[in-house]
Amino acid sequence: MNFFITGASSGIGLSCAMHMQALGHNVAVTVRKETDRQRLESIGFYVVMIDLTNIELIKPVFDQVVDHFDGQLDVLVNNAAFGQVGALEDIKVDVLKAQFNVNFFAVHELTICAIKQMRIQNGGKIVQISSVLGLVSMKMRGGYNSSKYALEGLCDTLRLELKGSNIHVSLIEPGPITSNFRKNALINFEKTVDIKHSVFNQDYQTQLTRLKKQGKAARFTLPAKACANKLEKIVKSKRPSARYYVTFPTYLFGFLKRILPASWLDNILARS
Structure with missing residues (x-):
């Protein structure tokens, strides 16, 4: 099968690609980055x-x-994203636009490109790397929360619109994962807030x-391979599920959101 994975220099993207x-x-x-291109080409990826x-x-x-795949793309994985830290009242519109450009608008553009191609070839799978913060919100992460909520809505709609097309859309929703995400979020936080x-x-x-x-910033952190394992399940399934939870916090908050009143859940999240 032929895969196209965005944001594969490290973390989840690299683990899925490997x-x-x-x-x-x-x-x-x-x-x-050019250095990443050279490194990944050396291990056999088309970069x-x-x-x-x-x-x-x-x-x-x-x-x-x-074209490189001779007109056949089986799986698109939209992984590229970054985290915008800061209270919403401190986030300027241009900063929020930058967050959405990568986390949502680029994903949408790639997704509609893939849909057009997959309609021609009568099938394919689109996998979006979302987050537990697309299910529940965390303070000081409003820009990131919003982009992932938008992604969740995008995919829920696409599943309805693509019904019967043999094109499947699934979300992978990780909680804390070992990656460079925190390091990159720090750089962006200090630059924009x-x-x-x-x-x-x-x-x-x-x-x-x-x-x-240094090291794990949160309990229940898993290696990026945990997301790659979920991707394998999607690839092997004839009818992939809409959502694939990764890490204990995602399972926990996904459950709590279903059963708790909003005010109770807010009190739990406010202490996190």
Whole structure:
């Protein structure tokens, strides 16, 4: 099978790419840096460089990958994303737009490219890497929460619209996963939020401590391979499920959201 996986320089994307390659599949990936391109090409991936904030470049890159696979794309995995830390009242519109450009609009553009191709070939699978924060919200993560909620709604709608097409859309929803996500979130946080002059300055100091912490930042953290294992389940299933939870927090909060009044769940999340 032929796979196209975005954001594969490290973490979940790289683990999914390595796992699918080990199973004998052909894998194309996207990265942003030349050093990552060279590294991933050296281990056998077809690599394209793209900054996904530039939406106009997405279709040409997608077409390039499909041409490489001789017109057959079996699985698209939209993994590329970043986390925007900060209270919503401290997040400027241009910062929120940057969050949505990568986490939502680029995903949408790639998804509709894949749908058009998969209609031609009469089938395929689209896998979106979402988050537990697409199910419940965490304070100081409003930009990221919002982008993942939007992604969840996108996929719920697509499943209805694609019914009977043999094109399947599934979400993988991880909680804490070992990756560079925290390191990248820290860089972006310090660059985009006026920490010093915010009313949330004290809370931000706690955030900075957490983001700078070495090793696992949260309990129940799993390696990225846990997401790759879920991807394998989707690939092997004739009728994949809508959602695949990864890590204990996702199972827990997915359950609590179904059974608790909003005010009770808010009290739990406010302490997290």
